[in-house]
Amino acid sequence: MNAGTLLNWVDASYVFLAAILVISMQMGFALLEAGSTRMKNAGHIAGKQIISFAIAGLFFWFAGFAVTFGEGNGFIGWSGWMLQTGAKGEDKVFASLSWADIPLALKFLFQMAFAAVSLAIAWGGFAERAKFSVYLVFGILFTTIIYPVIGHWVWGGGWLSEMGMQDFAGSTVVHLQGALAALVATLLLGPRIGKYTKDGKPNLLPGHNQVYSVLGVIILWIGWFGFNAGSTMSVKDGFFGYIALTTNLATAAGAIAAMLIARAVLGKADITSMLNGVLAALVAITAACAFVEPWAAVIIGAIASVLTFFTSLYFERKGVDDPVFAFSVHGVAGIWGTLSTGFFASPRLVEYTGIGQAGLFYGGSFHQFYVQIIGVLGAAVYVALISFIILYALKATIGLRVTPEEEIVGLDLSEHGAYGYPEHLESAEKPAYIAEINPKTLSRTLDMRLQQRAE
Template sequence: MQLADLSRGLDTIWVVLTAAMILLMEGGFALLEAGFVRQKNAVSIIMKVFVDIAFGALVYYTIGFAIMYGKDWAGLLGTSGFMLGGDLSHIRLNITHDTYWLFQSAFVIAVISIVSGAVAERINFRAYIIYTIVMTGFIYPVAGHWVWAAGGWIASLGMIDFAGSAVIHALGGFAALASAIFIGPRIGKFSPDGKVNIVPPSNLPLASVGAFVLWFGWFGFNSGSTLSATNGSIGHIAVTTMLAASAGGAACILFTMFRYKKADPPMVINGSLAGLVGITAGCSFVSDKAAIVIGAVCGILMVLATEMLENRQIDDPVGAFAVHGVSGSIGTLAVGLFARPELAADAGNGYAGLFYGGGWHLLGVQALGLAIVSVWGFAVTWGAMWLINKFVRVRVSRDDELIGLDVGIHGVPAYSQDQDFIDLDRLKKER
């Protein structure tokens, strides 16, 4: 066997395995969100995750991948590669195009899963399917082309976003914020006098397991983005990923103990995830010590962002914006501060962050790219929700929301409790 063939085979195995790790994160999203919402809406969470995977993969295969990585048109979008056909010769990797699509499809499924948590317990299932098609077929691929594709106009400025703090998490987080604002808070979440009413999670152990599954999958998310099994930075990426997640959780434990006089379990769960989100952009380009700082800052600011949303009566049941939008923004900007030139050079980019003699250039590029991607995600999501609502009501009826989406929309509870039958009409009258 030729050395080139062996290298190609190893890279293919690496990319497929890490893609599978990322897809396993959907199980993490399902457990996390099902644990955070009320018991009567657990099945609806699972169904949305199935929509993410089933529709997301098909739409991304049909049009999304082409728009994102097809032959560049004016730096704005791709024009080839629909259904993996046509001219993709400009994508020069040591793996096949279909292997590359598989890895990228796992990313697009993660993006839409971010939004699903922000609209939990009150979105119409049909409307969610339509929005999933829009996100995976247009919103995310266009932003991805700008930042990651050869010829993308933000990429040409030199923006660094190794595994997607901006393209995936900030985009998904700001899309989640737009969705949460558009659809409005859950019934009873806020009192008329502005008081915030706590909606207790149904199963924190379940949510914790979901967080651990996500944490595991993140090693595929970040290390897999090398797209090569022989890349020397894989170990460093895994270390910075681990340290940032740990720092996010530790900082959140200490901060909530100081602020609330007790460690807040949901916040701590999200604190570790915030650290993971924050390190995603610079995991290959920053030092171990910088990863700890980034993770800790993300963990603390996630708590403050959660409080800020509630003070403005914006209902985000799982903290999607605080975890992904805020931490994704911090992580993107952190590259402009902490990027080490010798690490960036390994990826063909010798830019240095502000703290390593690079001046303000990279930080400015990071800020510009972040702002554009975030505004794009928010604005187009708002427009999509508005348009969808003209044809399919985005929010469920009051009766279905009070009964719970599991029974009201899907006709089955998450936990049967040995019931022989469910009388939907009786349940509605009782409510």
């Protein structure tokens, strides 16, 4: 085995490991979202991650990968459906990924994992009141006509790529897209029952298991090393180690900044704020991890954390019931992370990556910042518009939201016929929300279970 063959084998193994780390983030989202929502919805919230990942795996293979990376024009790819390259060959059909010298199957697996993460983020805005059928329809369309289009613009040789937009691992492509879809869903669905008083003041609807949420964030933190460092798709020169360094520095700074700001504003070191700070910093550094110096990574992570803290409070007070703060964590931080390279992109790292230009603090030019703004605005308009059209059409046809009775009893029972915590349902102390239900409006399965409980 010669040196070149050995390097190819190592690169392929590295990308496979990175893909597994990114896929493992689905466990993190399941624990984070289930822990951050109420007990009566825990099984539903966690279980939907299985279908979410299955949808991404199938439909990104069928069409999404081709739209993202296939041969096409500046706006969309239109070749390579179901990974078929034909007589042209892989390097022609998927020229935008030809820089990575690994098998096409591994390129797909790694990129599919990214699409699945973006879809998982979107589900945050649907939590605790959306129909399960809506997840299915929107998930299919998200992974075929929403996520892939922005992916093509930035990573697939599209018009933003030609402009030199810097988004190394997806602050915009992955996180902002998912966050905007979540925000549109949140607005169209409306607040959860009991979230706001009659005069519009928010009530606290605490998650049922903070330990789950913490474990979920730790899993996401670990998985992010595959997300960011794995995006080199190679071990050559060890640059992946540098990206891991900036990623971890930003995240640590985000955690500390969140703890301090929560202590200053709320009077307590609020755990939810700390978790959001960690995630916000991870989201922000995702775009910048390959372009900024370590000191800048610390600043980017800390600012992202503070922005997320205040915007999450602001949106909640304005009547936006975002159960897991998806837009503040992934949207606001995603915007900041994408724009940050316009300030902090280092000349030596820009030269190494060959993407874009140095930031304002080095070159004195607004060019890169301007490109980043255009990228954020272009992505935001497309994702928000298409998400709105799809979800509004679903609302007008099959409906987005479960009935009030089904929402009160919880989606575990009303959508799946099984409670995530059956011991609680069978306990001597009847759950408070059972008394609020009119059994005649529920499904036969739910009627039967309530009757059994009453007996």
